[in-house]
Every structure is written in C-alpha cells, then in structure tokens.
C-alpha cells in the first residue's frame with residue numbers, strides 16, 4: 001500500500017509531480033485557463049469586488065500565498081482568514097464577494113462552519129476540495145477539485161501542492177477576464193506552470209542532500225523560518241511541517257519583523273531557515289540573514305538558482321530551478337517538506353501519525 005516507500009508521507013511527497021499535473025492539465029486548453037466548474041460568467045467574474053479565502057492549517061497557508069498572487073495579477077483585494085476566526089468575528093461580506101473555502105478533507109469542522117456562515121450571508125462560495133463528495137464539496141455553490149488522490153499521512157504534502165495549483169489557475173482566470181494581465185505574461189505563466197511537475201521531480205531527486213543536512217539538526221530545540229511576501233507564506237508552511245512531525249518548536253516570521261522582538265531568541269548555533277524566491281526582496285532578506293548570522297545563527301537558505309549572493313551569507317543553500325516567482329511556493333516547499341520528514345524519522349518518530357493529531361479535524 002505504501003508502494004515500496006517506507007512511509008506514506010514519503011510516498012505522497014513523491015506523488016506530487018503527478019498530483020500537480022492532474023490538477024493542472026485538465027484546466028489548460030489551447031493555452032488558456034478553463035475552469036468550467038467555476039460556474040461563473042465573465043460578467044460575474046468582473047463584478048467580484050472582494051475575495052475571502054478561508055481555511056485551516058496548511059490549507060490556510062495556501063490562501064496566504066494566493067492572496068499575493070490574486071492581488072498582483074487580478075488586482076482584487078483578498079482577505080485570508082483562519083476558519084476558526086472567521087466564523088466568530090462577524091465578517092463583513094458585501095454583495096459581489098466571493099468566499100473561497102480550501103480543504104483537503106472537505107470535512108474540517110471550522111471550515112465547514114465558515115462555509116455555512118458565508119452561505120447564510122448570501123454570498124457566492126467556491127470550494128477547493130480534494131475529497132470528492134465530502135461535506136464542503138456538497139455544500140459549496142461550486143467546487144473545484146484538487147486531484148491529489150487519497151492522502152493518508154497526517155502531514156499534508158500533495159494536497160497542499162494541488163491547493164496551490166487550483167488557486168494559481170483561479171487567479172490567472174480572474175486576471176485574464178478582468179484584463180489585468182498582458183497576453184504575453186499570461187502565456188509565460190502557462191509555460192511556467194507546465195514545467196512545475198518536472199521541476200518538483202528534480203527537487204525530490206536531491207532528497208539525500210536534504211537528509212544529510214537534516215541529520216545534523218535532529219537535536220535542535222527551536223528553529224526559525226523567515227521570509228518576505230510569498231516567502232513568508234512558504235515559511236509558515238515549512239515551519240508547520242517541521243514542528244508537527246518532529247516536535248521541535250519552530251516559528252515563521254516575516255523577515256522584517258525580526259527586529260521587533262524575535263531576534264532576541266537568536267543565539268549561537270540556532271538554526272534559521274531563510275526563504276528567498278522573490279527577486280525584488282532578495283536584498284532585504286539577505287540583510288536579515290546577516291543580522292541573525294552576526295548573532296551566531298546557522299542559516300539554511302532556500303533560494304532560486306542564480307541568487308549567488310546568498311552563498312556569501314548563508315551556511316547551506318538549496319537552489320530551486322527557475323520559475324515565475326509567483327509560483328515559487330510549489331518548488332520551495334519540497335526541500336522544506338523533506339527537511340521535516342528527515343528530521344522526524346531521524347528522531348525515530350511516527351512520521352505518518354504524529355501524536356495528538358488527526359487527519360481530519362471534525363470537531364472544533
């Protein structure tokens with residue numbers, strides 16, 4: 001059942017190229033993004049004034065990423081909410097709001113309650129769901145399925161990757177219809193998307209390097225992940241992956257926030273993972289790396305090939321293949337998933353079933 005892999009998580013990480021492809025390919029037709037199940041006319045898409053993305057955990061992290069992408073490409077304001085917060089804060093949902101609910105299981109109690117609240121308020125809802133026929137899939141006005149297939153490991157990997165793809169496609173569709181993206185840029189994005197599966201495979205094939213590095217940090221007590229913009233969203237997911245399966249305390253910080261408190265926790269030998277995939281922010285994050293290095297941190301950087309400046313400041317660098325920076329999460333998350341996985345098994349833990357956690361959280 002594990003297809004020759006030692007754990008479901010390892011198997012599912014390796015299924016990501018296929019899961020991404022299966023979620024992407026049916027929705028790209030003749031160089032265009034076609035999402036029939038969206039059930040919205042171009043006129044309806046143009047009328048949307050605001051988008052809420054509501055989810056829990058890793059699914060929420062995909063929403064944080066796609067906020068940057070939606071706002072950049074389609075120029076629509078996006079709010080991202082944790083479902084458990086959204087449902088109790090009496091959210092303001094004007095007409096022409098679209099509420100996007102993201103869930104692998106389609107059964108997460110808070111996420112389902114958030115969907116019901118949005119429907120009660122009379123706004124349009126769209127589910128991005130992996131489990132076919134689940135509660136969220138049945139109750140949302142429309143549902144866009146992610147085609148990750150069954151995910152068994154508690155820590156999500158392939159479902160996360162497909163949730164990102166679904167939201168990239170959605171943002172591109174909105175941008176195209178609203179005329180906020182040029183045809184040239186759009187065509188280049190399609191090409192970048194189509195290269196992702198192969199690029200993910202390449203990163204997976206370097207897993208032994210990540211393992212070797214992870215083995216040096218099995219006894220870490222605290223790990224900090226830093227980044228800016230989309231790199232901050234990637235940091236959140238990288239940090240969650242590590243902590244939930246390794247039981248090592250880790251936190252993600254917006255790199256610019258470090259000096260507002262967190263930097264006091266940096267001391268000799270502390271591991272800091274820096275994510276740099278957004279070229280316009282490289283310089284800023286590099287200066288944050290210097291700040292933690294000065295205080296004795298050991299820095300692992302995940303960055304895009306060509307950013308050789310990072311080598312001058314970081315201790316260990318993982319290079320990602322070139323892509324459109326808006327899609328960088330899909331690549332940067334791979335070494336971070338692998339890092340969490342190898343730290344967990346290196347510590348002898350039950351990586352597929354971490355303590356206290358359930359795959360589907362059906363109670364609030």
Ligand code: F6R
Nearest residue numbers: 057058059103104105108155156
């Ligand atoms: C972390 C993880 C969780 C889920 C969260 C939402 O690896 O898997 O944080 O992302 O519980 O679950 P779904 O997507 O089923 O609503």
